[in-house]
Amino acid sequence: MEEIMSQDIYFGTEKKFSFKRSALNAVTRLHHLLIPNHAKKMGRKLLLTPVRTKPKNIEPKGLIKSKLNSSEGELSLYQLGSGPVWLMAHGWSGNSSQFFPLMEYIASQGFTAVAFDHPAHGESGGEHAHLPAFIEGLNAVLDAKENVVGVVAHSMGTAAVLECHHVKLEQVPLLLIAPVLNYTENLFRSIERSGYSIKLFKAIVGDIEDKYQRSIDSFNPYQRLQQRTSQTIIVHDKKDRFSSFDLSKSASDYIEHVTLYPTEKQGHGRVMSSKEAMKAFDDLNT
Template sequence: MIQIITKLLGQSINILGLIAPRKSAYLALRLFSTPQKGRLSESQHKFMSSAKQKSLKVNDLVAMTYHWPGSKDTVLLLHGWESNAARWKLFIKLLRSHDYDIVAIDGPAHGQSSGKRFNALLYADFIKTVTETFRPKIIIGHSVGGMAAVFCLHENNHLKVDKLVLLGSPAHFVGVLERYVDLMGYSNRVHRTIASEIEKKYGHGPEYFSAAEFAQDLNCNTLIIHDKDDAIIPYSDALLYSSNFKNSKLISTEDMGHSLNNKTVHASIIEFMLS
């Protein structure tokens, strides 16, 4: 049923694109950037209340941060699409057992952060402000959280981190957009108009926003973990990252899916952090 509704919505935007191309692109981008879930549940609120919570002003938005102080290096945790900082609950408990200084954030329009729209560039702005405030030595990002971290570090070379971990992260925006277009069944006309509107708004077309290419400019040691059967972000994106980072290690998993939120992955991350 959801697939049928999705395709019907896509076809409606295709029809609109025949008479009002820019309006169709506006609606398509609005759908693309509006999360349908990701706010904190009651049970998640309870866990997050164990942290020191601090809101930070980011342009006209507010980023919510969660801080568990520790004596070791500061670690910044970045969730993905339609998620929030509570997705790290199990990993946070493990990090606390090692006495790391932990910071997690809610992305734009997620968790307790403000906003109604989300994209990797808005997220990168959040990461910039949080990184300037807490000065993490290690950044760990799941899915688009990892991509946004690369965007941020590329655009702000005054921000230095020692280690970066990417979990199932997309390597380029072109692929993300194409998968969305395929999901909705948009026409080539609508696809082209979306790309044109992105260029008008951000000064660059979708092809510019390649985290894999940006990675060539980063000097941090990087761990890339990606499942070969990831149904959300293709494994080929991990290979792109691996071939572009100067100092990286790729761990390929099987039958773990996109989430990569389990003890095996957590152990691999801790081993990398301690190395």
């Protein structure tokens, strides 16, 4: 039940939550008032536990699986092809199998596609996840891989890539699929929409901020994108219900090095294996 709620809070719609908003708000506020430590423990279980979704696609022939130790636990890596490395980062409650079709295409073009399951996702270790954990996992993979020439990221994985300060990411081109460019705003709006106690949520976030020594208010993927100088292509469906297409269009309109490839009827997930995503990869390598 907790995993389903976690998915719904981050990706639900206002209409979906309207009937339970008041009840959830009252229960979580009272819980936090009476038993604050237990409320935070249950809140972490509810809000920081992604759904471990089953593989979305069949494993491509020649796929190499491996494990990598990180500060966030053991990570599962998936590698296909040979040549310079394109690294791939999935989103919340996703897994690397979502990239398999694109990985096959990348490998066919003379590159190595490397995907990994974020902490508490897919076949990686860990119980809880959040953006700082995503970033630490990404740092570990970047430390382990040489000749990284580009990155593909989806949804919340795009926020992790843009907020990551690893030197290997400074000048590489980015392919951002259905990006979450307003991460903090989107997160708090989702929590408010669900009815969950904002005060309790801030207490949970505060513990994460203390551990990683970074404020949630410091996360601003759109601003990080503005500060980059390498070529970036965004592939985003016009009717995406979970991340803002309008914000992607704004980035394309106002940031010189950013180009938007819009799609239709691909949604938030199918767009990862769309022809536009493959064309974007080709264009970033010409």
